[in-house]
Amino acid sequence: MNILKHIGQIALGLATLYIAYITGTGDILNYINFSDPLGEFAFCIFSLLLGIFFLYSGFSKTKLTK
Numbered sequence: 001m002n003i004l005k006h007i008g009q010i011a012l013g014l015a016t017l018y019i020a021y022i023t024g025t026g027d028i029l030n031y032i033n034f035s036d037p038l039g040e041f042a043f044c045i046f047s048l049l050l051g052i053f054f055l056y057s058g059f060s061k062t063k064l065t066k
Contacts, residue, residue: 013053023040023047
């Protein structure tokens, strides 16, 4: 039941990890034009970190505060 409360964070984590994956493989260049490879690398790293943080918060055992 606790996972159902965090389903949005888990879904966002999977989505951002997919974005990091297609950035790493270069498929995202069909949708976004980066000005240089360093910007593409930073986008990949930041989306990878964001996905990991979302998944960590989605699967954590702490209670949500209201």
